[in-house]
Amino acid sequence: MATPEEFLEQTREQGLKELEDFLRIPSISSQPEHANDVRRAAGHLAEQYERVGLENAQVIETGGHPVVYADWLKAPNKPTVLLYGHYDVQPVDPLDLWTSPPFEPIRQDGQLLGRGSSDDKGQIALHWQAIQARLNSTGELPLNLKVIAEGEEEIASPHFEAFVDANAERLKTTYCVVSDTSMVAKGFPAITYALRGLIYVELRVEVASTDMHSGLLGGVAPNPAQALAEILVRLKDAAGHVLVPGFYDGVRPLSEEERRQFARVPFDEAALKKTYGLTALHGESGFTPTERNWARPTLEVNGIWGGYQGPGAKTIIPAWTAAKISCRLVPDQDPNSVTQALRDYIDEVAPKTVRVSLAELSGHGDPWITPIDHPLIKAARSALHRVYGTEPALIRSGGSIGAVEVMARRLGAPCLLVGFVLPDSLAHAPNERLDLDSFYLGRKAALQLWEEIAGIGD
Amino acid sequence: MATPEEFLEQTREQGLKELEDFLRIPSISSQPEHANDVRRAAGHLAEQYERVGLENAQVIETGGHPVVYADWLKAPNKPTVLLYGHYDVQPVDPLDLWTSPPFEPIRQDGQLLGRGSSDDKGQIALHWQAIQARLNSTGELPLNLKVIAEGEEEIASPHFEAFVDANAERLKTTYCVVSDTSMVAKGFPAITYALRGLIYVELRVEVASTDMHSGLLGGVAPNPAQALAEILVRLKDAAGHVLVPGFYDGVRPLSEEERRQFARVPFDEAALKKTYGLTALHGESGFTPTERNWARPTLEVNGIWGGYQGPGAKTIIPAWTAAKISCRLVPDQDPNSVTQALRDYIDEVAPKTVRVSLAELSGHGDPWITPIDHPLIKAARSALHRVYGTEPALIRSGGSIGAVEVMARRLGAPCLLVGFVLPDSLAHAPNERLDLDSFYLGRKAALQLWEEIAGIGD
Numbered sequence: 001m002a003t004p005e006e007f008l009e010q011t012r013e014q015g016l017k018e019l020e021d022f023l024r025i026p027s028i029s030s031q032p033e034h035a036n037d038v039r040r041a042a043g044h045l046a047e048q049y050e051r052v053g054l055e056n057a058q059v060i061e062t063g064g065h066p067v068v069y070a071d072w073l074k075a076p077n078k079p080t081v082l083l084y085g086h087y088d089v090q091p092v093d094p095l096d097l098w099t100s101p102p103f104e105p106i107r108q109d110g111q112l113l114g115r116g117s118s119d120d121k122g123q124i125a126l127h128w129q130a131i132q133a134r135l136n137s138t139g140e141l142p143l144n145l146k147v148i149a150e151g152e153e154e155i156a157s158p159h160f161e162a163f164v165d166a167n168a169e170r171l172k173t174t175y176c177v178v179s180d181t182s183m184v185a186k187g188f189p190a191i192t193y194a195l196r197g198l199i200y201v202e203l204r205v206e207v208a209s210t211d212m213h214s215g216l217l218g219g220v221a222p223n224p225a226q227a228l229a230e231i232l233v234r235l236k237d238a239a240g241h242v243l244v245p246g247f248y249d250g251v252r253p254l255s256e257e258e259r260r261q262f263a264r265v266p267f268d269e270a271a272l273k274k275t276y277g278l279t280a281l282h283g284e285s286g287f288t289p290t291e292r293n294w295a296r297p298t299l300e301v302n303g304i305w306g307g308y309q310g311p312g313a314k315t316i317i318p319a320w321t322a323a324k325i326s327c328r329l330v331p332d333q334d335p336n337s338v339t340q341a342l343r344d345y346i347d348e349v350a351p352k353t354v355r356v357s358l359a360e361l362s363g364h365g366d367p368w369i370t371p372i373d374h375p376l377i378k379a380a381r382s383a384l385h386r387v388y389g390t391e392p393a394l395i396r397s398g399g400s401i402g403a404v405e406v407m408a409r410r411l412g413a414p415c416l417l418v419g420f421v422l423p424d425s426l427a428h429a430p431n432e433r434l435d436l437d438s439f440y441l442g443r444k445a446a447l448q449l450w451e452e453i454a455g456i457g458d
Numbered sequence: 459m460a461t462p463e464e465f466l467e468q469t470r471e472q473g474l475k476e477l478e479d480f481l482r483i484p485s486i487s488s489q490p491e492h493a494n495d496v497r498r499a500a501g502h503l504a505e506q507y508e509r510v511g512l513e514n515a516q517v518i519e520t521g522g523h524p525v526v527y528a529d530w531l532k533a534p535n536k537p538t539v540l541l542y543g544h545y546d547v548q549p550v551d552p553l554d555l556w557t558s559p560p561f562e563p564i565r566q567d568g569q570l571l572g573r574g575s576s577d578d579k580g581q582i583a584l585h586w587q588a589i590q591a592r593l594n595s596t597g598e599l600p601l602n603l604k605v606i607a608e609g610e611e612e613i614a615s616p617h618f619e620a621f622v623d624a625n626a627e628r629l630k631t632t633y634c635v636v637s638d639t640s641m642v643a644k645g646f647p648a649i650t651y652a653l654r655g656l657i658y659v660e661l662r663v664e665v666a667s668t669d670m671h672s673g674l675l676g677g678v679a680p681n682p683a684q685a686l687a688e689i690l691v692r693l694k695d696a697a698g699h700v701l702v703p704g705f706y707d708g709v710r711p712l713s714e715e716e717r718r719q720f721a722r723v724p725f726d727e728a729a730l731k732k733t734y735g736l737t738a739l740h741g742e743s744g745f746t747p748t749e750r751n752w753a754r755p756t757l758e759v760n761g762i763w764g765g766y767q768g769p770g771a772k773t774i775i776p777a778w779t780a781a782k783i784s785c786r787l788v789p790d791q792d793p794n795s796v797t798q799a800l801r802d803y804i805d806e807v808a809p810k811t812v813r814v815s816l817a818e819l820s821g822h823g824d825p826w827i828t829p830i831d832h833p834l835i836k837a838a839r840s841a842l843h844r845v846y847g848t849e850p851a852l853i854r855s856g857g858s859i860g861a862v863e864v865m866a867r868r869l870g871a872p873c874l875l876v877g878f879v880l881p882d883s884l885a886h887a888p889n890e891r892l893d894l895d896s897f898y899l900g901r902k903a904a905l906q907l908w909e910e911i912a913g914i915g916d
Contacts, residue, residue, distance in 0.1 A: 196673060200771040209735030214758045215654060215857025218786050219698070219750030220730070222740035225759035225781065229690035236684060238809065240677070272678070277667030277777075280811040282680035292677030300672045300775050301683035307761030308782055313658040313821040315784055317758050319735075323683065324766055326773055328676050351696065353738040363771040399673030 004133040008443050011129070015443065016112065016436070018048065019125040022087075023105045023114040029065055029088035029155050038065045038151050041087050045124070045149055046070065052132035054147060060167065062159040065151030069170070072131070073144045078454050079174035080144035082413065084403060085124040086153030086180065089116040090428045097430035110436050117434035118425035123179040124149055126420060126439055130446035142454035146173060150403060153180070157402040164410045175376050175453065176407045179446075181419035182427075184265055184393045186438060189384040189445065192417035193377055194294070194396040195404055197329035197367035199339050199360070200302075203346065205231065206320040206355045211307070214315040222353035224321040225306055231356070232323070234349040235299060235342075240283045240292075242299045242327075246341040250332040254295050258372065261394040262290045294396035297338075299327045324361075328398060331369040339364075365405045369396075370414045379452040380416055386452075387445040420445060462591040466901050469587070473901065474570065474894070476506065477583040480545075481563045481572040487523055487546035487613050496523045496609050499545050503582070503607055504528065510590035512605060518625065520617040523609030527628070530589070531602045536912050537632035538602035540871070542861060543582040544611030544638060547574040548886045555888035568894050575892035576883035581637040582607055584878060584897055588904035600912035604631060608861060611638070615860040622868045633834050633911065634865045637904075639877035640885075642723055642851045644896060647842040647903065650875035651835055652752070652854040653862055655787035655825035657797050657818070658760075661804065663689065664778040664813045669765070672773040680811035682779040683764055689814070690781070692807040693757060693800075698741045698750075700757045700785075704799040708790040712753050716830065719852040720748045752854035755796075757785045782819075786856060789827040797822075823863040827854075828872045837910040838874055844910075845903040878903060 002010065027041035028034040042059045049070035050057040057070035065088060073080070092102040092115050100106050105114035116122070127147070134141055148171070150160055164171060184190045205224045212221050236242050254262075267290050269281060283292040292298070306321025308314035327338060343358050350356045370377060372394050384392040401417075408415050420442025426432045460468065485499035486492040500517045507528035508515040515528035523546060531538070550560040550573050558564050563572035574580070585605070592599055606629070608618055622629060642648045665682045694700050712720075725748050727739060741750040750756070764779025766772035785796060801816050808814045828835060830852050842850040859875075866873050878900025884890045 198673075198773065200773070207736060212734055213857065214756075214760060214784060215656075215786060215855070216751070217734070218756040218758050218856055219741045219745075219754055220739050220747045220856075221734065221736055222738065223758055225762045226690060226694060228762070229687035229759075230696060232684060232687035233691050238688060276670055276675070276679065278665060278679055278811075279813060280680065281678050282811045283677045287677075289678045293674070296677055298672075298676040300676050300681055301687075301765065302672060302772060302774055303765030303767045303776060304683045304686070304779060305763045305767040307759065309761045309763040309780075313782070313784065313819040314760060315656070315658070315821075316760055318761060321762060322767075324771070326672060326771065328673060353736075353740045355737060361771040363773075397673070398676055398678075399671065 007133040053135035082173035118421040119427035176415035194369035293398035383452040465591040511593035540631035576879040577885035634873035652827035751856035841910040
């Protein structure tokens with residue numbers, strides 16, 4: 001009987017063919033004309049889960065595209081892992097920039113080209129193949145596994161929280177693992193252990209019931225664009241430090257080990273400036289750009305508007321102006337407290353000549369973290385070190401991932417994010433690709449991950 | 459033989475009928491479907507000028523709606539006055555708020571209701587009727603008179619400067635008189651002797667070539683809305699005093715007499731707040747609201763925009779933001795110097811993380827003033843005092859009137875603005891009206907004005 005590793009070696013071509021079949025289904029979640037394709041992909045995936053030996057494989061309805069579920073729960077006294085991925089993909093336009101049809105995968109120079117190859121069907125496939133290898137070789141998994149694949153990740157998971165709520169008992173787990181991120185570089189794996197949260201508000205600064213003639217009222221009436229500017233410069237100093245009292249309450253300081261880990265990840269300032277056309281970077285002193293983005297809360301104006309914006313000149317003093325403002329939050333800031341602090345402070349600093357109002361917009365999310373000394377992180381570090389021969393990077397992300405926040409909050413289980421594809425895989429862009437070496441090594445890493453997590457507490 | 463005053467007394471009904479005929483022509487300059495009506499009004503007006511005894515009455519083509527011209531130049535050794543009015547009118551929507559059809563004038567409670575009754579056909583008519591009275595009674599005018607009526611005042615006089623240039627010789631004059639303003643109140647006439655000028659720029663603050671993800675770049679990239687706010691608060695302090703070095707260079711200080719004159723004009727702060735829905739007034743300390751508006755330069759943001767402005771939340775850092783900024787200028791500020799000072803200062807104070815650019819928009823205009831001790835002003839004061847039995851107000855306006863600026867600059871003649879209608883005549887609004895007492899008294903005042911101006915230098 002082959003070991004699981006031997007099985008994986010012997011099924012490289014078969015594994016790739018399985019993925020290619022999956023990629024041929026154009027499961028674009030954002031385009032109604034592909035709704036049937038999304039459903040077809042869900043059915044196809046449930047069949048794969050069943051084929052490889054998972055049980056209870058099923059397509060579960062939500063208010064939108066369905067979630068695919070399967071499990072294997074025959075490891076009493078062992079932890080349970082809920083493994084998350086998504087089977088929906090991004091649209092493919094602009095189509096003329098693709099060198100080959102996006103849903104006809106081809107192999108080229110050690111890469112598999114096609115929409116979804118890395119994000120996220122390739123990662124889903126490597127997991128089912130690792131599971132198959134273990135079950136085929138040993139007849140069992142080292143722990144209990146519940147696998148879910150969402151069909152709406154690329155459209156911001158509008159029904160995921162309701163799905164988790166409705167299936168809370170079924171999804172009950174010891175840990176969550178999400179495979180939808182990338183490595184630092186080829187051969188350099190990464191574990192993401194924290195994400196930032198978000199609050200989002202709209203500020204309106206009103207001075208008058210109507211736009212005013214700047215000749216007849218200039219020098220007499222207040223100007224709401226000027227007042228908005230006066231408020232904005234009170235929110236954040238020129239270096240980017242937020243001035244709202246209480247804003248930083250609860251911010252968990254970075255440990256020396258975290259700083260050391262962050263510093264292991266190359267930060268290419270010149271490349272970043274070139275990509276975005278930036279003249280200079282900007283942010284709080286005392287922190288590296290990576291530390292500021294991953295582990296410091298930020299406040300950003302996302303949009304401003306008011307008064308005349310058309311061509312040429314119109315001599316008005318606007319009746320009102322507005323700004324969209326959002327804050328990225330880090331552990332252990334409380335979104336409600338930060339929102340209240342922002343509201344109180346704006347009320348306090350706004351010029352007395354204007355009327356301000358603050359509306360909370362949807363999209364609030366808690367920051368999330370699994371401390372790096374948690375056994376789950378330690379197990380993953382060990383597994384990746386073993387397979388890749390190098391210490392994985394322990395990183396955070398400055399962004400927010402809705403599904404992670406929902407699972408952490410609703411299921412109350414420690415979570416980690418680990419992905420097996422390369423950062424230059426062109427996810428969301430034309431010519432999305434999957435590095436085949438990384439795919440094959442990822443199958444082994446997935447296998448090893450379950451072994452190590454199974455050993456937690458032994 | 460009747461005196462001119464007696465002639466006017468005897469022709470009250472006739473004068474009103476003449477005006478009503480003029481008002482029935484819907485000469486809305488902004489609406490292409492009324493282009494023929496505008497032309498018809500011009501022809502009708504030229505006929506009136508000819509009928510009352512003016513000479514060389516003609517409709518002069520421009521790049522748009524024509525100008526009506528007529529003159530009487532038989533007073534050698536006497537000054538020449540160029541009298542300006544406009545025969546075009548504002549649109550009438552919302553039509554359902556009119557209590558009677560806008561182009562079917564009716565008399566009601568001592569008022570004549572109809573579009574153009576005060577702005578400006580009523581003022582044109584009272585002048586032709588005063589001229590007729592003088593010519594009919596005495597066979598001559600006391601000075602040389604050139605009358606022009608513009609057909610594009612309500613659309614910002616786009617062809618007026620070219621018209622003045624092309625007819626510079628024909629329009630050559632000693633003085634200009636403009637009748638398109640209103641009195642302070644019934645029985646309380648006003649002479650406007652200064653207007654503010656204008657510069658208008660568009661500021662663009664760019665940080666990146668594309669909008670950025672606020673999670674992935676927040677804490678790393680500069681924010682152009684924040685940078686714009688930082689620039690705006692450097693332009694003007696919280697009280698409204700402009701901080702641009704050199705901005706106030708050349709500002710002519712108000713004399714005690716001017717301040718005394720301004721104070722004679724009632725300023726109803728409560729009414730102004732109610733009209734515009736203002737919580738508070740705002741402006742430089744050390745000046746009354748009237749002084750700030752009429753005699754102090756101001757800097758206003760006319761519009762701001764950038765980033766996401768739609769419904770809900772979008773988590774971006776904008777690539778760029780922009781602002782429209784204009785300054786109202788007073789004598790003797792130089793528009794070019796102020797523009798350069800603004801440009802230099804913004805370059806200096808803009809954060810080094812952003813790229814700023816400043817584009818000048820059209821609409822620049824010089825400030826204009828005729829000093830209150832000028833003989834032209836003295837003559838008008840004397841004429842109005844004689845007719846109304848009260849000292850007229852000597853006022854300025856915070857706005858800019860394109861035609862005045864053009865005539866002052868291109869013809870180099872001292873100018874004054876005097877109008878004979880009431881401030882609550884609802885110009886531009888539904889139910890525009892003309893106070894008939896004021897109309898009849900205005901005919902006498904116009905008559906007297908020429909007598910007094912004719913005496914300048916005697």
